[in-house]
Amino acid sequence: MPIIDLQPGGTIVPLLRCDVCIVGSGPAGATLARELSNSGLSVVLLESGGEQRNPENDALNDIENIGRPRAPDQWSVRNRILGGSSHTWGGRCGPFDAIDFEQRDWVDHSGWPIAMHELDPYMDRSASHLGLAVGSGYSDQRFWSIAGRTAPEAEVAANRLLPFFWQFSRDDAESYPFEYMRFGRHIAKHLGSNVTLVTGATALRVLANDASTKTRGLEFATNDRRKHSLVAGAVALCAGGIENARILLNSGKPDRPALGNDRDQVGRYLMDHLRGPAAVFSLNGSAALQRRFGRYNVQGHFFRAGLRLSPTIQREERLLNCAAWLGEVLAPDDPWDALRRLAARKPRLPEDAISVVRNIPLMVRGTIDYFGARNGLPRKLQELTLECMCEQVPDADSRISLSDRRDRFGMRLPKLDWRSHPDEARTMHRMAELVASEFSRIGFPVPVLADWVRDRAPIPESFVDVAHPTGTTRMSSDPSRGVVNVDCQVHGVEGLYVSGSSVFPTAGHCNPTQMIVAMAIRLADHLKDRPERPILTEMLVHAG
Numbered sequence: 223m224p225i226i227d228l229q230p231g232g233t234i235v236p237l238l239r240c241d242v243c244i245v246g247s248g249p250a251g252a253t254l255a256r257e258l259s260n261s262g263l264s265v266v267l268l269e270s271g272g273e274q275r276n277p278e279n280d281a282l283n284d285i286e287n288i289g290r291p292r293a294p295d296q297w298s299v300r301n302r303i304l305g306g307s308s309h310t311w312g313g314r315c316g317p318f319d320a321i322d323f324e325q326r327d328w329v330d331h332s333g334w335p336i337a338m339h340e341l342d343p344y345m346d347r348s349a350s351h352l353g354l355a356v357g358s359g360y361s362d363q364r365f366w367s368i369a370g371r372t373a374p375e376a377e378v379a380a381n382r383l384l385p386f387f388w389q390f391s392r393d394d395a396e397s398y399p400f401e402y403m404r405f406g407r408h409i410a411k412h413l414g415s416n417v418t419l420v421t422g423a424t425a426l427r428v429l430a431n432d433a434s435t436k437t438r439g440l441e442f443a444t445n446d447r448r449k450h451s452l453v454a455g456a457v458a459l460c461a462g463g464i465e466n467a468r469i470l471l472n473s474g475k476p477d478r479p480a481l482g483n484d485r486d487q488v489g490r491y492l493m494d495h496l497r498g499p500a501a502v503f504s505l506n507g508s509a510a511l512q513r514r515f516g517r518y519n520v521q522g523h524f525f526r527a528g529l530r531l532s533p534t535i536q537r538e539e540r541l542l543n544c545a546a547w548l549g550e551v552l553a554p555d556d557p558w559d560a561l562r563r564l565a566a567r568k569p570r571l572p573e574d575a576i577s578v579v580r581n582i583p584l585m586v587r588g589t590i591d592y593f594g595a596r597n598g599l600p601r602k603l604q605e606l607t608l609e610c611m612c613e614q615v616p617d618a619d620s621r622i623s624l625s626d627r628r629d630r631f632g633m634r635l636p637k638l639d640w641r642s643h644p645d646e647a648r649t650m651h652r653m654a655e656l657v658a659s660e661f662s663r664i665g666f667p668v669p670v671l672a673d674w675v676r677d678r679a680p681i682p683e684s685f686v687d688v689a690h691p692t693g694t695t696r697m698s699s700d701p702s703r704g705v706v707n708v709d710c711q712v713h714g715v716e717g718l719y720v721s722g723s724s725v726f727p728t729a730g731h732c733n734p735t736q737m738i739v740a741m742a743i744r745l746a747d748h749l750k751d752r753p754e755r756p757i758l759t760e761m762l763v764h765a766g
Contacts, residue, residue, distance in 0.1 A: 223413040228422035243454035248306020251460030257746030259414030271303040286625035289640040299689035305406020313391040313402030315736035322730040328540035331616035344740035353392040355523040376664040427473040437717040463691025482712035489622035491693035493614040498685040500654035501608040501669035545731040549609035
């Protein structure tokens with residue numbers, strides 16, 4: 223795999239041509255490039271950052287926010303670095319539910335043009351990209367069979383709540399045994415000789431023919447502020463839910479709508495996940511609860527148990543989808559953190575040594591749990607909460623547009639008007655109430671509802687975005703209701719594709735990364751199966 227580093231002091235910018243240009247090396251872009259390796263297509267993978275974090279690159283993620291409060295530090299949710307936002311993600315994976323793909327009459331603008339079962343083969347293939355034990359069939363009661371365990375006798379009522387299991391990504395190549403897949407760390411060994419990785423290249427706008435009906439390539443900039451053109455038969459934007467929309471809005475002719483935006487759909491339907499504590503448990507007497515809804519070690523892979531709203535109650539009470547799990551606030555003297563620092567020879571002395579000595583009984587029990595019961599290590603907690611995460615209503619007025627402010631390359635910044643809605647608060651209230659009711663029924667500790675839940679108040683403003691920007695280039699068979707078609711090609715623009723959570727019509731209750739990877743694999747298959755490949759050769763012949 224050729225590598226061209228355009229960071230300051232790097233290689234002189236060469237003339238770049240390819241069949242497929244991929245923008246962004248995060249989970250979507252890295253997966254797409256890996257799947258196109260050795261395909262017979264020439265591929266260029268563009269990454270704005272490099273191998274190390276750079277303040278100048280961080281500044282390119284500035285936003286103008288005029289809506290609901292968002293994470294004040296954009297680095298916590300968006301990373302311009304090789305591997306993209308997998309650099310700071312929490313590794314949590316899971317599939318969407320079948321109901322998430324349905325057109326629900328109580329959720330405006332819901333419904334996907336594909337069904338969940340169509341994605342199952344790609345979910346299975348995502349396992350190797352994410353370091354998962356299995357790619358599908360693990361998030362419901364089938365987990366107990368996969369884990370070789372007996373399902374609990376006391377269980378929540380299936381018409382109200384359902385068990386749900388998340389799986390955590392694992393990078394076997396890292397020395398720490400439970401490090402998440404960061405995508406950028408080992409990218410070179412996963413890409414074929416037909417893929418050229420270019421770092422320090424910031425995508426500015428997509429180039430198209432005069433009629434704006436076919437892509438011709440991409441304009442990008444290097445850190446010296448020079449602008450360059452890359453000729454490509456196809457362009458796949460894999461730069462995240464905010465940047466994908468921003469690039470499209472900055473593309474096209476000055477006297478026409480932005481590229482792919484003839485129907486004013488680009489940037490609309492901005493969603494994320496509203497997530498935070500809805501109740502709190504007493505730590506006393508919570509050991510059984512923590513074992514049942516804690517971490518499970520399955521063949522060296524960690525899973526996490528939780529709950530989700532059943533489709534039955536969603537339909538009956540016209541609720542959105544929502545999940546809940548135990549939130550653990552670690553005590554300052556948690557011995558496992560202290561032991562990890564001691565093992566890494568970066569201790570805080572004498573505090574870490576004292577912490578280990580004082581908590582020997584907890585560590586003995588943890589060793590037994592880890593190797594015997596095959597659960598995760600029990601942590602010393604300061605607080606145990608009920609965390610809820612809810613999907614959002616697709617709202618055309620919750621959107622990304624362009625600010626009058628510009629970045630150092632002269633490109634207009636994204637202006638975010640992210641909105642929340644009463645149905646989201648109502649759903650989270652109901653989720654917390656159902657958990658309290660069901661736990662009381664089956665004999666688990668009952669949490670104390672948070673004031674905002676008890677008082678039926680709006681979701682607190684402290685519940686900011688959680689790095690899951692969704693919907694801004696949504697998929698739809700109807701060009702008047704979305705940006706990309708069922709193949710993730712931008713409506714009306716041949717050869718222009720988008721990959722990532724920005725194409726999701728709804729956000730579900732689940733972390734999006736595994737779905738992002740599965741959809742990228744699906745797009746790769748489509749690009750390889752296009753009848754006119756190789757794309758660049760066909761384009762140049764017609765241009766001549």
